[in-house]
Amino acid sequence: MKRSGFLFAFSFLLxxxxxxxxxxLTGPVTPYFQSIATLHRELRSGAITDVALVRDFIERIQLxxxxxxxxxxxIVLNPRALAIARQREKVLKAGGGxxxxxxxPILLKDNIDTRSMATTAGSLALEGPPPSRNATIVxxxxxAGAIILGKTNLSEWxxxxxxxxxxxxxxxxxxxxxxxxLSRNAxxxxxxxxxxxxxxxxxxxxxxxxxxxxxxxxxxNGIVDIKPTLGLVxxxxxxxxxxxxxxxxxxxxxxxDAAAVLTVIAGSDPRDPWTRxxxxxxxxxxxxxxxxxxxxxxxGVVCGLLGSSPAVRRILDYSVAALRSRGxxxxxxxxxxxxxxxxxxxxxxxxxxxxxxxxxxxxRHGLAVHNLAQLIAFDRAHAREEMPWFGxxxxxxxxxxxxxxxxxxRHALKRAKSLTGPLGIDAVLRSNHxxxxxxxxxxxxxxxxxxxxxxxxxxxxxxxxxxxxPSITVPAGNVHGLPVGVTFFAGKWSEPALIGIAYDxxxxxxxxxxxxxLTRTPVIxxxxxxxxxxxxxxxxxxxxxxxxxxxx
Numbered sequence: 327m328k329r330s331g332f333l334f335a336f337s338f339l340l341x342x343x344x345x346x347x348x349x350x351l352t353g354p355v356t357p358y359f360q361s362i363a364t365l366h367r368e369l370r371s372g373a374i375t376d377v378a379l380v381r382d383f384i385e386r387i388q389l390x391x392x393x394x395x396x397x398x399x400x401i402v403l404n405p406r407a408l409a410i411a412r413q414r415e416k417v418l419k420a421g422g423g424x425x426x427x428x429x430x431p432i433l434l435k436d437n438i439d440t441r442s443m444a445t446t447a448g449s450l451a452l453e454g455p456p457p458s459r460n461a462t463i464v465x466x467x468x469x470a471g472a473i474i475l476g477k478t479n480l481s482e483w484x485x486x487x488x489x490x491x492x493x494x495x496x497x498x499x500x501x502x503x504x505x506x507x508l509s510r511n512a513x514x515x516x517x518x519x520x521x522x523x524x525x526x527x528x529x530x531x532x533x534x535x536x537x538x539x540x541x542x543x544x545x546x547n548g549i550v551d552i553k554p555t556l557g558l559v560x561x562x563x564x565x566x567x568x569x570x571x572x573x574x575x576x577x578x579x580x581x582x583d584a585a586a587v588l589t590v591i592a593g594s595d596p597r598d599p600w601t602r603x604x605x606x607x608x609x610x611x612x613x614x615x616x617x618x619x620x621x622x623x624x625x626g627v628v629c630g631l632l633g634s635s636p637a638v639r640r641i642l643d644y645s646v647a648a649l650r651s652r653g654x655x656x657x658x659x660x661x662x663x664x665x666x667x668x669x670x671x672x673x674x675x676x677x678x679x680x681x682x683x684x685x686x687x688x689x690r691h692g693l694a695v696h697n698l699a700q701l702i703a704f705d706r707a708h709a710r711e712e713m714p715w716f717g718x719x720x721x722x723x724x725x726x727x728x729x730x731x732x733x734x735x736r737h738a739l740k741r742a743k744s745l746t747g748p749l750g751i752d753a754v755l756r757s758n759h760x761x762x763x764x765x766x767x768x769x770x771x772x773x774x775x776x777x778x779x780x781x782x783x784x785x786x787x788x789x790x791x792x793x794x795x796p797s798i799t800v801p802a803g804n805v806h807g808l809p810v811g812v813t814f815f816a817g818k819w820s821e822p823a824l825i826g827i828a829y830d831x832x833x834x835x836x837x838x839x840x841x842x843x844l845t846r847t848p849v850i851x852x853x854x855x856x857x858x859x860x861x862x863x864x865x866x867x868x869x870x871x872x873x874x875x876x877x878x
């Protein structure tokens with residue numbers, strides 16, 4: 327069908343949730359953009375069934391993933407998804423299944439081990455037999471009754487192969503496209519998970535982050551993510567980059583849905599020693615979804631993380647006015663160690679990547695590679711498929727590193743953690759008597775460039791990622807229809823406070839818009855309308871927006 331202007335013909339999918347090629351839905355609610363609570367209500371009332379729900383999402387994935395806009399967000403579907411849905415349906419009919427995620431389809435980033443599907447991290451080198459055991463996070467989701475629908479595309483090796491990589495591209499999955507403007511980047515490395523949630527291919531998904539891989543795709547795809555405190559959620563059975571920073575987390579269209587997923591996946595795990603304190607802190611995070619959480623809070627804007635975009639600054643100023651309208655005190659703050667930790671983080675990641683990946687590959691059977699050195703050789707032998715756009719300079723640098731007993735590694739790790747944690751986030755919070763810090767998330771999405779790689783903008787994700795502290799990103803506005811989020815972060819184990827702040831902010835702003843699948847960026851700015859917003863329009867501000875940080 328011919329394109330009209332810059333809109334695909336099936337843009338009408340967004341408002342109605344249906345389209346040509348989609349099967350008629352079995353209930354009064356189209357599921358594609360519905361919350362977990364709404365889907366639960368429909369399932370328990372009998373208005374829809376789990377089998378029909380799974381079929382609807384599978385058909386939408388088939389329509390949107392490789393046909394239509396060709397999002398390439400999903401690598402593989404779970405061959406057992408419908409059988410699992412039938413099992414869940416029986417339990418619901420018998421009056422059971424009251425868990426937070428019971429009967430809810432969910433997608434997993436394809437660096438998370440599953441026995442029913444291969445785990446490739448986007449690399450042809452890992453194509454082969456599936457892992458012999460599920461990742462702990464998968465075991466927790468299945469015990470809670472979630473239906474693992476499939477695996478999502480990602481930046482290959484979670485974006486740790488080349489300094490010139492393009493986010494969202496992998497040899498296995500191709501290029502994931504941003505659903506708002508298809509020529510724009512989806513960011514990464516959790517590209518497929520973010521796009522799948524934003525485009526209504528699934529209610530919720532799991533991504534992973536080492537530095538920005540949850541928060542950046544959440545921001546540029548207009549969704550919510552929660553990056554937990556390091557050690558709150560197990561990493562056992564996840565293809566690693568670095569054990570001192572790797573963190574899986576939920577990706578959703580609302581703070582409430584993200585909190586439900588975090589509640590299920592949080593907790594201690596003998597397979598991951600870093601989680602030994604998790605059970606002391608894990609809780610039902612839905613308890614913090616209450617109005618009035620912003621009243622009396624002091625929040626600091628990290629001006630050094632703003633970047634130079636005037637449009638993003640306007641979104642930030644609107645966000646600050648919304649926070650103040652809800653009773654929060656918001657002040658600009660200086661983060662004195664902001665540009666001092668990068669070299670230490672990079673050194674740490676190189677050392678840990680070699681050690682952690684070698685350990686992971688040694689436990690995977692039936693693959694073509696068993697360590698990083700063999701992986702480098704594999705890529706060279708398959709350069710046409712694996713390296714058509716960018717190389718593996720990070721692999722080569724990591725392979726040259728010594729053991730984790732090296733003094734250089736220990737020094738780098740200590741400095742990276744102290745400059746972002748005790749001397750960074752903790753010190754800024756304490757000296758300014760703050761509940762949390764905030765900054766714009768990365769965005770708006772840049773034009774995808776497979777030749778020269780990414781050229782993203784500044785974002786507020788890095789300090790919390792390096793420190794191992796939690797953060798949460800919430801949609802805050804758009805620039806010509808391209809979403810931009812705001813990221814809140816604070817000290818270790820501060821998820822309850824951050825979820826409360828993010829929930830109240832979300833209610834005060836309501837800036838999530840549904841994607842349009844444009845083929846090019848519109849010249850006239852696209853502002854949210856009632857039809858595009860997920861929910862009611864935002865309430866009027868009682869505080870007028872004003873610049874919160876000085877211009878550079």
